[in-house]
Amino acid sequence: MSTIVPTTIAPEVEAAVAGFMLTQEQMTEVVDRMTKEIKMGLAKDTHSRAVIKCFVSYVQDLPTGKERGKYLALDLGGSNFRVLLVDLKSNTDIGILSKSYVIASSMLSGPGKDLFDFIANCLAEFCKEQNLQGEPLPLGFTFSFPLQQQGLTKGMLVTWTKGFSCEGVVGKNVVALLQEAIERRGDLKINIVAILNDTVGTLMSCAFTARNCRIGLIVGTGSNACYVEKTVNAECFEGYQTSTKPHMIINAEWGAFGDNGVLDFVRTPYDRMVDKVTPNPGKQTFEKCISGMYMGELVRLVLVDLMAKGKIFVGENSERVQTQWNFQTSYLSDIESDSPGDFRGCNKVINQLGLVGNNVRDKVHLRYICEAVSSRSAKLCSCGLVTLINKMNINEVAVGIDGSVYRYHPRYHDLLMFHMTKLLRPGIKFELLESDDGSGKGAALIAATAVQNTTK
Numbered sequence: 437m438s439t440i441v442p443t444t445i446a447p448e449v450e451a452a453v454a455g456f457m458l459t460q461e462q463m464t465e466v467v468d469r470m471t472k473e474i475k476m477g478l479a480k481d482t483h484s485r486a487v488i489k490c491f492v493s494y495v496q497d498l499p500t501g502k503e504r505g506k507y508l509a510l511d512l513g514g515s516n517f518r519v520l521l522v523d524l525k526s527n528t529d530i531g532i533l534s535k536s537y538v539i540a541s542s543m544l545s546g547p548g549k550d551l552f553d554f555i556a557n558c559l560a561e562f563c564k565e566q567n568l569q570g571e572p573l574p575l576g577f578t579f580s581f582p583l584q585q586q587g588l589t590k591g592m593l594v595t596w597t598k599g600f601s602c603e604g605v606v607g608k609n610v611v612a613l614l615q616e617a618i619e620r621r622g623d624l625k626i627n628i629v630a631i632l633n634d635t636v637g638t639l640m641s642c643a644f645t646a647r648n649c650r651i652g653l654i655v656g657t658g659s660n661a662c663y664v665e666k667t668v669n670a671e672c673f674e675g676y677q678t679s680t681k682p683h684m685i686i687n688a689e690w691g692a693f694g695d696n697g698v699l700d701f702v703r704t705p706y707d708r709m710v711d712k713v714t715p716n717p718g719k720q721t722f723e724k725c726i727s728g729m730y731m732g733e734l735v736r737l738v739l740v741d742l743m744a745k746g747k748i749f750v751g752e753n754s755e756r757v758q759t760q761w762n763f764q765t766s767y768l769s770d771i772e773s774d775s776p777g778d779f780r781g782c783n784k785v786i787n788q789l790g791l792v793g794n795n796v797r798d799k800v801h802l803r804y805i806c807e808a809v810s811s812r813s814a815k816l817c818s819c820g821l822v823t824l825i826n827k828m829n830i831n832e833v834a835v836g837i838d839g840s841v842y843r844y845h846p847r848y849h850d851l852l853m854f855h856m857t858k859l860l861r862p863g864i865k866f867e868l869l870e871s872d873d874g875s876g877k878g879a880a881l882i883a884a885t886a887v888q889n890t891t892k
């Protein structure tokens with residue numbers, strides 16, 4: 437006998453998530469406000485007080501598709517990091533060998549020197565395993581934290597995000613910190629030729645095969661984007677008026693959009709509750725509305741609220757639901773992957789949360805809450821992409837995308853396509869491409885272009 441699935445949502449549940457249901461008017465307003473903030477970030481006069489910093493990446497050359505050779509890449513963007521050996525044999529044949537390493541949680545808040553020594557040790561281990569000790573190899577360093585660059589090999593950490601808080605790193609040149617750790621060992625011949633943000637790597641990786649790729653987007657643990665700007669508009673670049681190269685990749689650092697209050701009109705009480713318990717309250721406002729680090733916690737807070745009011749999972753209590761950060765963002769993908777009337781994914785999550793959940797209506801409501809949070813994320817992400825496409829004023833563009841939310845959420849790609857189409861002016865063609873290891877391959881491509889430019 438098939439289960440009869442209720443289709444109406446209880447008014448109390450609707451009311452709890454109403455703030456996540458952005459209207460077309462609100463989305464248009466987000467685009468307008470973001471456009472103003474980006475212009476402030478680019479302009480020299482307003483940069484210091486801008487919240488979207490629009491940092492200059494010092495990457496002015498997109499790949500030609502003819503880059504060749506062996507390069508090391510280091511990808512540090514969270515509590516796991518990777519070391520890669522990338523062999524660019526042709527534009528279709530790219531060999532990638534990689535190894536992941538886990539950073540101990542104690543190291544995330546310990547001295548910065550310990551972190552960089554650990555990374556150098558892992559690099560040495562990898563080079564030994566791959567028999568690379570003899571040859572000096574160029575390395576591209578993907579560093580996925582807000583970075584103010586002063587050159588291709590000089591980048592100051594602006595602030596830690598994503599749970600890191602190592603002391604002695606903020607305001608320092610992270611390339612020098614890593615190069616010093618490598619030299620302290622004395623057994624490695626590695627030359628760091630470029631430091632880049634993961635969004636820039638994502639753009640480069642896609643541009644190697646998709647010639648019209650002009651935006652790199654990350655929607656994973658965190659969220660950020662970069663795009664190709666006219667060099668003359670990148671006023672914080674010393675050579676913006678004299679450079680012979682027409683373009684500059686700009687690392688928007690859009691996660692901080694709204695830190696000055698301009699996004700308050702689309703934030704909910706739950707967003708404010710999440711913000712208070714993060715290591716960086718009042719910072720990365722846009723990111724906290726979008727990225728994977730926070731989506732699960734938003735759903736959990738709505739759930740706790742409705743359970744306390746006796747509107748969902750009545751009579752049940754679960755310590756797991758009451759514990760901060762216990763509702764994983766992967767649960768949203770599990771629940772939203774169920775086809776209508778099927779609750780396999782939902783049942784698995786309910787079980788993992790220590791709930792019984794025999795009531796079908798509760799399952800429908802839980803899915804409704806998840807959909808509200810993930811739809812809001814995709815809507816805001818669409819607003820950001822539309823802002824960048826409008827800023828570049830181009831009619832055809834590819835967007836390279838990476839990150840766990842985009843990769844694993846069942847509806848995210850379709851939601852972006854739908855909302856971007858509604859927000860963009862008619863006639864603009866765009867495609868969204870899943871990046872093929874932007875942090876690894878992209879870092880190698882930037883290393884390759886950097887080496888080519890120094891040998892020209």
